[in-house]
Amino acid sequence: MDVRVFVVDDQDLVREGITALLGIQPGIEVAGSARDGAEAVETAPACRPDVVLMDVRMPGIDGVAATGLLRRSLPACKIVMLTTFNDDEYVTRALKAGAVGYLLKNLPAAELARAVRLAHVGVAQFDQTVIANLAAGLPTRELLTPREREVLRLISAGATNKEIASRLYQR
Numbered sequence: 001m002d003v004r005v006f007v008v009d010d011q012d013l014v015r016e017g018i019t020a021l022l023g024i025q026p027g028i029e030v031a032g033s034a035r036d037g038a039e040a041v042e043t044a045p046a047c048r049p050d051v052v053l054m055d056v057r058m059p060g061i062d063g064v065a066a067t068g069l070l071r072r073s074l075p076a077c078k079i080v081m082l083t084t085f086n087d088d089e090y091v092t093r094a095l096k097a098g099a100v101g102y103l104l105k106n107l108p109a110a111e112l113a114r115a116v117r118l119a120h121v122g123v124a125q126f127d128q129t130v131i132a133n134l135a136a137g138l139p140t141r142e143l144l145t146p147r148e149r150e151v152l153r154l155i156s157a158g159a160t161n162k163e164i165a166s167r168l169y170q171r
Contacts (some may be wrong), residue, residue: 002029003120006049007035008040008066009082010058013061014105018053018082025113037066044072045067050120054099054111055089056083064093078119082112086130101125 005022007030009015015033023030032047034057036041044052050069056063067079080101081094091102101119103112105128115125144152147168154164 001017002027003116004031004048004050005116006031006040006044006047006052007020007033008037008044009055010036010047010056010065011055021109022113022116024111025116026118028113030116038065040066041069041073044070044077049074049077051116052077052079053116054079055083056081064090064097065101067094067099068097071079078122080115080119081123081151085096085128086133088133089131091134102130103127104129144157 002008007015007018007022011017012035013069015035019030019033021161022028023073031049033044034043040052040054041061047050052067052074054063054067058066061069063081063083067081070077078100079098080103081099082103082105083090083091084105086104090109094102100122101115101124103115107115107127119125151168154167159167
């Protein structure tokens, strides 16, 4: 059975190009498309897609907001962001909205088709530069200082505030 894909992009040429490229891929059927988030929220449920490819920045309802709305009406559908914006804020917002992937539009058609198939079976899809940017933003030091860890250890051992103060300020 073919993977049913719905494409959402406000640029006609991009949307039509992605639709045409995916339409000739074996095992993929283009179920429909929309030019913005509002149209996607209105029309995608009737198309019953397995995977939605969603642009991030569009007029009206943007891709992140549309993702959140579609997750409610199509809970089994996998939504993958497909955009030119490699921005941590967009990635984080998209994931919180329920996206299962974040790809950049510079990938080859065969890789996009592969990503659609993998997303359909539950494999998260992320561009390597997106992953690298997210990893670069992770804290590189421990979240608690040694002193804070000591306080936490004393609290978990049942020490009172007075006992903790006494232990911390022994000279």
